[in-house]
Amino acid sequence: MAGADYVQSLARGVDVIRSFTGGPAGASSTSSAGLSLAEITERTALSRATARRFLVTLADLGYVVRRRGRFELTPKVLELGYACFASADLSQLIQPVVEDLSARLGESVSAAVLDGGDIVYIARAPVRGVVRLEISVGTRLPAYATSMGRAQLAQLPAEQVRERLELPLAALTPDTVTDVDELFAQLRLGRRRGWSLVEHELEAGLRSVAVPVVSPGGEVVAALNVALGTSDGAAGSCAELEETFVGPLQEAAERVQALLGMQW
Structure with missing residues (x-):
């Protein structure tokens, strides 16, 4: 029985999507028309007005298109399932690499994928309470203010990055880069040197170094990072951070790439 946290409108929207493949009642499959x-x-047991509102919303989001008075799912709907399965597979593959690197460095190590303008954590090996934010697998954070987000955004064309940004950029701390031109300068720097550094932008006292994870086909599929607190002996110059952490991170990213190659 549905509890207090049950969102009926979300359930109805899912029913509308499912209706294209037979619906919850197991109706016959959808024709190509x-x-x-x-x-x-009929398939959802919704009123015409309610069903139409959901269809208009799904069309605005790009999941449904209307042609000649009939509605069809678009290929974009495949992203809903693909993102889930792809992230789950990558999470299982990358978690041991994250744990090994964390044990080697004695620091918290994480992995995340880019989803729109956010990163989503898919693996994590925390060592101690460096980050006050509650972070676990599935946590979403704004990509522009995170090292793993910038490591992935840096590999994208500028127009794609702009499409992912929700302007104006929010200042999460007094040090957060909110100027778009300055952000793009940081992305160009990260692309040029192959790693990204964020200092005090997501959380005061937190520094994070990240590298992109590239598939065998050359596509950036995730990022790995080390999170460091400036009050626990982890403070140091950019050059010192690069010398200590970037090499091991890149080696771990190459290990993930090799593992992906075995599956492709």
Whole structure:
């Protein structure tokens, strides 16, 4: 039975999507011509007005298109399933690498993928309470203010980066880069040197170094980082951080790339 946290509108939206493949009642599969509004209301048991509102919303989001009075799912809907399975597979593959690197460095190590304008944590090996934020697998953080986000954004064309940014950029701390031109300068620097550093921008007293993880086909699929507190002996110059952490991070990223190559 649905509890107090049950979101009925979300459940109805899912029912509308499922109606294209037979719906929750197990109706016959959808023809290549899509579904009419009447067919969708029959399969979902929603009123015409309610079903239409959900379809308009899904169309605005790019998941549904209307042609000649009938509705069809777009290929974008595949992202909902693919992102889940791809992240789950990558998470299982990368978690041992993250744990090994954390044990080697004695520091907290994480991995995250880029999802729109956010990063989503897919693996993590925390060592001590360096980060006051509650972070676990599945946590989302704004990419622009994180080293793992910048390590991945730096590999994208500028127009794609702009599409992912929600302007104006929010200042999470007094040191957060919120000027878009300055952010792009940081991304160019990160792309040029192959790693990204964020200092006190996500959380005061936190420094984070990250490198991109590249698939065998050359596509950036994730990032690895080491999170360091400036009050626990981890403070140091940029050159010292590079010497201590970037090499091991890049070796770990290459290990992930090799593991991905074995699966492709």
